[in-house]
Amino acid sequence: MKQFFAVAKYVVIAALLVVVGRLVLTQNSEQAKILVVHSYNNDLAWVNDVDGGIRRAIGAAQASDGPRLNVRTHYMNLRNHPDCNFYKNAAAEVRFTLDDWKPEVIILVDDLAQALVGFNQLMLDETADRYALAQDLNDWISGGRCATPALDFFGLDDPGDTPLPELVFAGVNGSVAHYGYDQASNVSGIFERKNYAALIETLISLEQAYPGDVAGIMMLNDASPTAITENQNYRAEDWSPFVAEPPVNAASIAEWEDAVALANERDLMLLIANYQNVSDANGQPVAAEDLIAWTELHANLPVLGVNTRFVADGGMMTVAIAGSEQGEVAMELALAALNGATARPQRDAQQFLIGMNQSLVRKRGLILPAIYEAFSREIGSFVPVVAQLYVVQDGDSE
Known part of the structure; x- marks a missing residue:
């Protein structure tokens, strides 16, 4: 009899684990996944201000019964490690997360994240010259840090798998044409151009x-x-x-x-x-x-x-x-893309x-x-x- 109850206990526990696992999977499947990728680390006040704006936009969306969100934040920490090998490994780490987690939207903050991560996730027009864009970015990323490596060093030769996510940029001062964003159909964002x-x-x-x-x-x-x-x-x-x-x-x-x-x-x-x-x-x-x-x-x-x-x-x-405006607008654009908006606006900071x-x-x-x-x-x-x-x-x- 004792053996029967012992077996029954384990059967009940296993059944409960299965139920809990299904509930977790169901909940996760109902959540929209957004990955926030910062070029730098949260030891910078700018980065924390951007994160504060992101949280504010999330709070407003939740208060208005917006979509259920699963938001992850990744800090590439490139400012503290300005060398090519670190850049290479940091980019590879983000790409692994993208391949494994498959977010619907990526928010990319500051210029280096656009080049190292955003470029490979573009839905480029048929007329775009991917190789020329990649070579230009390769030269720009390595400039002043190392001899220009082959395109596969930073992974610029390896476009992401479809379906590609929506991209939202923030913290960009110059033109986004450098990253091929003007020749892509899945990009929106907010510029950081000075007032x-x-x-x-x-x-x-x-x-x-x-x-x-x-x-x-x-x-x-x-x-x-x-x-x-x-x-x-x-x-x-x-x-x-x-x-x-x-x-x-x-x-x-x-x-x-x-x-x-x-x-x-x-x-x-x-x-x-x-x-x-x-x-x-x-x-x-x-x-x-x-x-x-x-x-x-x-x-x-x-x-x-x-x-x-x-x-x-x-x-x-x-x-x-x-920085708070950059984060808030970027998250609002991400939410608009999740809600099926067809426009891909590129706004200036106000x-x-x-x-x-x-x-x-x-x-x-x-x-x-x-x-x-x-x-x-x-x-x-x-x-x-x-x-x-x-x-x-x-x-x-x-």
Whole structure:
């Protein structure tokens, strides 16, 4: 009798496991799968802001009885590992997830994810030259990191299996034609192009507040692919009433210091957007906080950031695109695709944020319109007067 009950117990347990397994499979089959792929890691404020916008859009969809969602987020962490072998392995990891999980939609954030992941998932037009696009991307990805490898190194020769997912891009500054997106039928997204009107208005305020001569402006960035792309937009913009000098991309701290010296010599205000990939004399990354603190200390004219993290990293002021809008709109486009929308819109960013460090404003003796302080206080990007203003370097003192 005991043996009978023991066997019966295991039969009941097995039956329950089967039922639970079927329930899980049924639930998963009813959920729409969305994979969010970030080029970088969540140690960047920008990435966390984008994720916050994504969560906000998901919450709004759930509140309005939207589709049941299964959302996964993957961080490729490419900014912290700017070398070809890491890029290769990171791309292969995402492709494995795509092959195994098969999401209906992929949200790709920032440029490198578009090239390493998005390109292979395109429904390209019949007239598109896939090989030429792949070769161009291959050169771009490897540029400055390694000798250009064969197309199979980054997997650009291996298109994804059908049915291909919908693609939604975010955080792209330049044209998406580089990735073949203009020749594909499954792509929508939101650009991260800077709000140049707001930048010019702020530069005018800084010029009026600065007691010395301002001969023009110059963009200074690192030499990352994103920064190189940023140059195209900078050159294309009408910066009137300012004279815009050619942009400078500094791969090393020596090149960065030379660029700041050049700006001082020519009475130029600096615009800085990308600065996390500058190397020291040993080839190691310079900490962003040290680089921006050094720049604020040595730049004669006011420096304006174009990056959400710039003030937190020690800068005086920034006017940057809001990452939360990028994430929210990207998820809204993903949900629209899941709901069968036939349009594939590509939108421009509308929201921007202002950040300000009051200590650095006062140290430079600038009197700025009160709206800058009020706005930055409202959104939590205002740094009040503090005792320590700079990271002291090279024997300099405050």
